[in-house]
Amino acid sequence: MxxxxxxxxxxxxxxxxxxxxxxxxxxxxxxxxxxxxxxxxxxxxxxxxxxxxxxxxxxxxxxYKAVPGNVAQQQPPAANTAQPLAQAPxxxxxxxxxxxxxxxxxxxxxxxxxxxxxxxxxxxxxxxxxxxxxxxxxxxxxxxxxxxxxxxxxxxxxxxxxxxxxxxxxxxxxxxxxxxxxxxxxxxxxxxxxxxxxxxxxxxxxxxxxxxxxxxxxxxxxxxxxxxxxxxxxxxxxxxxxxxxxxxxxxxxxxxxxxxxxxxxxxxxxxxxxxxxxxxxxxxxxxxxxxxxxxxxxxxxxxxxxxxxxxxxxxxxxxxxxxxxxxxxxxxxxxxxxxTKKMEDLTTLSYREAIVMKIIAAGTFIFLPATFVSTFFSTDVVKYQDSTNGKGSFSWAAMNIWLEVTLPLTFATFIIGFVAFYVADERRKRRMPSSYDEKNKNP
Structure with missing residues (x-):
């Protein structure tokens, strides 16, 4: 071995x-x-x-492989020995x-x-x-x-x-x-x-x-x-x-x-x-x-x-x-x-923060007229400081100037806000398409 x-x-x-x-x-x-x-x-x-x-x-x-016939014939038989018919080696x-x-x-x-x-x-x-x-x-x-x-x-x-x-x-x-x-x-x-x-x-x-x-x-x-x-x-x-x-x-x-x-x-x-x-x-x-x-x-x-x-x-x-x-x-x-639970917790937290912001916005909206009136009466449109008889004086010129400045700015603010909202909404739709689209709704 x-x-x-x-x-x-x-x-x-x-x-x-x-x-x-x-x-x-x-x-x-x-x-x-x-x-x-x-x-x-x-x-x-x-x-x-x-x-x-x-x-x-x-x-x-x-x-085994058989030996070719010519090779086998090269082996002469022994003398005076009877040789039977043998197969090739x-x-x-x-x-x-x-x-x-x-x-x-x-x-x-x-x-x-x-x-x-x-x-x-x-x-x-x-x-x-x-x-x-x-x-x-x-x-x-x-x-x-x-x-x-x-x-x-x-x-x-x-x-x-x-x-x-x-x-x-x-x-x-x-x-x-x-x-x-x-x-x-x-x-x-x-x-x-x-x-x-x-x-x-x-x-x-x-x-x-x-x-x-x-x-x-x-x-x-x-x-x-x-x-x-x-x-x-x-x-x-x-x-x-x-x-x-x-x-x-x-x-x-x-x-x-x-x-x-x-x-x-x-x-x-x-x-x-x-x-x-x-x-x-x-x-x-x-x-x-x-x-x-x-x-x-x-x-x-x-x-x-x-x-x-x-x-x-x-x-x-x-x-x-x-x-x-x-x-x-x-x-x-x-x-x-x-x-998913963590995302839900984060969504709940964001929802609570949104509620707080709504409350603040509502309070601001409630006090907005008073703020506006106070601001308006603090301008030169109506003056009480220089009147001797207790009556105020009114200036149409000052009123016109205030309207000329306030109204265009208010309109421009609405336009800018609308454009910003539209762009943000379109970007959201591209990133997160809705699973339900009214345009693709079957009749």
């Missing part, structure tokens, strides 16, 4: 390998080109991570390199899986103090059905975090009898043992993807519950509801939706992995379809169990998304009601 681990410090950082070394590694092992698409997801900023990218690719070369369709344990009959698999891990805080901490990360891992596997040569290539991020590359490497070492491992867990004595061990590694990869989903969904449920538990119940106009709460609810809803997408992608990859081995076990060119049928059946059954477990978590996440969406819509309506 040969294993190659390519890692990065973080999923958003470049892999710890140079392009020339990567090309040499992939060329030496004749890795299928699809693996390039999987490792290309690294070195992207967190906001641009291709978390939705997933896939499963396989390449199977188990059949067959050669594997794949490249044969005996020194590297390559018989030319092999299959390749390339897929990726994702999991969640709590990288900061603990499950007992408040939801705002917890930080969860969606981690992905790319797997490439080759198996030679004649020589038993096995290759595993894995690309991961977050070397020292929980569920990261170091955790995965230690698990592989344990399975293969490395550092403080269990030597009998995986054996490679025969071709059948190599095949059984490859199934065990597949299961280890799938189990890696199933970890912590229950805790992550519980974290989302607690967070959304604390933010929205008072939305469907309690008073309608709750001052606790702010746009910040709506923003937090939206963020957790997006996380729940992403969880649904990741769960579905894991289910699809595991389903394709199961279908591949189901087809492999009925392939007539696969030499271990009879000797390893029991192990393959157990492997397929365990894959089915994990797929069903993912289906349960997906239903839980989809229900959480629906509840969050409904509560978010109700929260938005309550925020709109709060805004």
């Amino acid at each position: 040969s294993s190659r681990l390519i890692y990065a410090k973080l999923s958003s950082k470049p892999l710890k390998i140079t392009p020339p070394i990567l090309k040499r590694l992939l060329t030496y092992h004749q890795v299928m080109p699809a693996f390039i698409d999987f490792i290309a997801v690294f070195a992207h900023p967190p906001q641009q991570r291709e978390i939705g990218f997933s896939g499963f690719f396989d390449q199977t070369v188990l059949s 067959r050669l594997p369709r794949g490249p044969t390199v005996s020194a590297l344990g390559r018989s030319g009959r092999q299959y390749q698999l390339c897929y990726n899986l994702k999991r969640v891990a709590l990288i900061e805080g603990s499950a007992k901490d408040k939801y705002s103090e917890q930080e969860w990360s969606v981690q992905q891992s790319e797997f490439h596997h080759q198996f030679d059905v004649d020589a038993g040569t096995t290759l595993w290539m894995n690309a991961k991020g977050r070397l020292n975090s929980k569920g990261g590359s170091k955790d995965y490497r230690d698990r592989v070492l344990e399975l293969t009898g490395g550092q403080a491992g269990v030597p009998n867990e995986l054996t490679f004595d025969t071709t059948e043992d190599c095949f059984r061990s490859s199934l065990t590694v597949h299961l280890m990869n799938c189990h890696w993807a199933t970890d912590d989903w229950r805790g992550y969904l519980n974290h989302l449920e607690v967070a959304i519950g604390e933010l929205t538990n008072e939305v469907p119940v309690g008073i309608w106009l709750n001052q606790k509801f702010t746009p910040r709460v709506l923003q937090d609810v939206q963020q957790f809803e997006e996380k729940a939706s992403s969880a649904v997408m990741v769960l579905e992608s894991n289910m699809e990859v595991m389903t394709e992995l199961r279908k591949f081995y189901e087809k492999l076990m009925v392939n007539a060119d696969f030499p271990m379809k009879d000797s390893c049928v029991e192990e393959a059946t157990i492997f397929i059954q365990q894959l089915n169990d994990m797929i069903h477990a993912f289906a349960r978590q997906k239903r839980r996440a989809k229900l959480l998304v629906e509840i969050t969406e409904n509560r978010k819509n109700l929260l938005l309506q309550k925020l709109q009601s709060l805004a």
